[in-house]
């Protein structure tokens with residue numbers, strides 16, 4: 725399918741690209757473990773590489789939004805108190821080729837287990853056919869009270885963005901179920917909703933989302949110590 729992008733859209737995409745590059749450069753020196761006992765937060769930006777995830781009406785790829793929010797989130801979490809890992813920190817899938825969704829998800833689980841995650845936080849962007857649903861939704865590993873507690877903290881922090889709390893929703897997802905630790909999937913908004921889509925490519929809105937997720941994570945970890 726052919727997409728025609730306005731000059732303004734190109735400028736926004738270019739700006740987001742620059743931010744991602746800058747954050748990637750900063751992160752490369754910040755991902756070493758702080759101590760053997762600090763909680764380990766594994767951030768999992770969904771999709772990547774040849775797997776774009778959802779695609780917005782003007783050609784915005786979910787994978788890029790997921791990565792931008794995740795990179796900002798990683799820089800906001802206090803590096804002196806936590807060990808933070810990303811399953812990907814650029815536009816490459818964590819799994820080696822050939823790509824299949826199953827192999828990709830299994831590699832993310834393997835990394836989380838290898839890094840001895842305390843919590844596992846996937847970042848994704850939603851889509852649905854009517855184009856009317858908007859806002860962030862936090863999904864948690866079905867049947868896991870600690871995952872629900874983590875999701876509740878993050879949901880409450882995200883409520884400052886739209887003035888209402890959307891209750892966390894249980895879900896059966898391979899990465900969440902096999903991570904072996906409290907696990908959530910933060911769907912940061914809907915690419916199929918015009919307002920959400922315009923906000924989700926904006927770096928200051930991405931920062932607001934990341935700040936809320938960071939606050940929710942810290943709240944959960946402090947209560948759980």
Ligand SMILES: [Zn+2]
Pocket residue numbers: 770771777778786848849
């Ligand atoms: Zn996704």
